[in-house]
Amino acid sequence: TTHLVWFRNDLRITDNRALHAACEDPQARVIALFIATPEQWKQHEMAPRQAMFIYQHLQALQHSLAERGIGLHYHQCDDFADSVDWLKDFCKSEKVDALFYNKQYEFNERQRDAAVEKAVSESVICHAFDDSLLLPPGSVTTGNNEMYKVYTPFRRAFLSRLTESDSRSLPAPQVRGNAGKVVMHRLMPFDYPLADIGDDFAIGEEAARHQLRSFCREQVQDYLEQRDLPAVDGTSSLSPYLAIGVLSPRQCLNRLRTECPDVLEKTDGGAFGWLNELVWREFYRHLIVAWPKLCKHQPFVEWTDNVRWRHAPEELQAWKDGKTGYPIVDAAMRQLNSTGWMHNRLRMIVASFLVKDLLINWREGERYFMSQLLDGDLAANNGGWQWGASTGTDAAPYFRIFNPTTQGERFDKAGRFIKAWVPELADVPERDIHQPHRWAEKQHRVLDYPLPVIDHARARKDTLAAFEAAKNRS
Template structure:
């Protein structure tokens, strides 16, 4: 029999459910494909650096599979429709008996898979797996059989359900009988804008597992104390690997449990704090499956769609470029633009600033983040934006508005992070760093740094008024 594994957002050989299932029969001939769809990626605003990260990881997967006697063919076409055509033809050409793939949960991806299965029915047996989450969507529900809309009860139910599912990690497949193969043709450069990934995120599952091991062994204990300070590397930085499946959440959970066996019993521990973030990831994905309109960028709270957003390209551009005159926001945006990663506290601050200080539609921010993030993930990004914009379920209430100056003072008190990304503020003393224009005025100095583009107090009042009007239906 010929088994085909269709790799997508699961670029690893260890703990890969579809790959593992395809390899169970030792006599089967196992092939693998990856189909790049740059036209579709453009539609989804995928960051060029995420495409580059996919490419770099594909090379590693290709080598690892070849070592085990499994050829990985990388094909490139435009969009999902073309990908299905190619897959169907490839299955016929290779006389594939069974197709194995791990499910993706976004609507276009789901539609693609349904269509592919329909086209292959009668010829190829298709088997799909829930691999990208600890618990499958729909498995954590209220007594009334609905998706939880509030996070804390979801988490409680999630932890209860966790013991009922097998979340152990699967080994990498054993070498096939014929032994290692020469590596197939390397994937061609994608027809996508080129970008670098940066040394902070080396490709490959070994690099990801190594980072996971070190984090769980040495850092997770301090997670709760450190996770909010962008000048400290206090979080795992594993999101780019999780986003494209170089690492699985089961691997994260199992490593955490190996280092901290009491993780589930001790909810004050750093280990539990970190697990909590992994469960947020699950929450937003489960939510997206229960409410597919989220994939169409609909707000969860409908009345918020009536907010009269400001249509101002100059303000949007200043935010994108890190030129708002609010140092913590600008340093954050420059980190994003330069590296494709942004600290979670800063994602909250900069998203809040766009929506609540500039009164710009959160969807413009969601799109921009997606176009830059190495860890871009529809569910997490949409969840984060809807949280910050107060349009989501269990989001920050609309009247809670971050003050970007005091957020900076609290979470970057010495300005270590700000100085790293805004060298033009090098001379400003720590105490004045969060309002550098005041210092410049006092010193009669000119800074090569913009004045605040809005007055926070005034902006806050305008935003409150806009949300209240929308709530009244005006």
């Protein structure tokens, strides 16, 4: 018998449910496959950095699979529709008896998988696994069997289900009989823009696991005090690995439990605080399955589509370039543009600024983030943007608007983060760093730094009025 493992967003050999199941029969011939779909990626705005991260992890995966006697086949199609036809032919030519894959939960991906199962149904048995979440979508519901719309009760129900569930990590498959005979063909780079990812994120699942281990050993205790300070390296920086499945959430949970056995009892501790973030990740993924419209550019709260967004291309560009004249916003956007990663507090600040100060459609921000992020993930990104824009489930009410100056003062008091990313402000003293032009005026100096693109107090009033009017029109 031939077992085919189709890798998608699960680029690892350890704790991979589909791979593990495919390898259970020691007699089976196991082959692996990855299909690149550049046209689809373009439609989904995948960042060239993330494409490179995938490509490099694919090379690492090819290596570790080969060491275990599993050859990785690689093919490039335009989009998901093409991949269905191609996969059908591939299964025929390789005489595949069973197809193993881990589920993806986005709408287009689910449509594709349904089409594949149908296309190969005559000759291939399909085994699909819930692998990228601690608990599968649909398994954490209210008394009425509905998905929660608010996070806190979701978390409560989630944690009580989690303690009953089996979340053990699975080992990497054993070396198979034909190890050493696998021919490794060079993987051609994707026909997609690929960008340098720098040195911040090492390649390989071992590197990711090492980072997880040292974070849980050395840093997680201080997570609550440090997680909101962008100048401090206080969060795990594991999101790029989780987004493409180099690391599984079970590995995160189990490592956390090993290092902090009382994580679930000590609910005011850093370990619980970090687990809480993993549960947010689950929440957003469960949401996109319960409400597929979230994958289709629609807001959760329908009336928010009546907001008359401003068409302000120059201000949008200033936001993208980190030239809004608000130091914390600009430092954050420059961090994103040059590294592909942005601190969570800053994601919230820049999202609020785009939507609530510039009154620009949140979809512009969502799209731009995807085009830059190394950890781009539809569910988390959409969830974050709809939260910031007050258009989603569990959204901050629309009248809660961040003040970008006071946010900077609170979370980057001495301006250490700002100075690292906005060199034009190097001479500005600490106490003036959040309002540099006020200082420059007093000093009779001219800064080579833009004036604020908008006045926050006025923008706040305009936004409140625009949301109020939209609500009244509904």
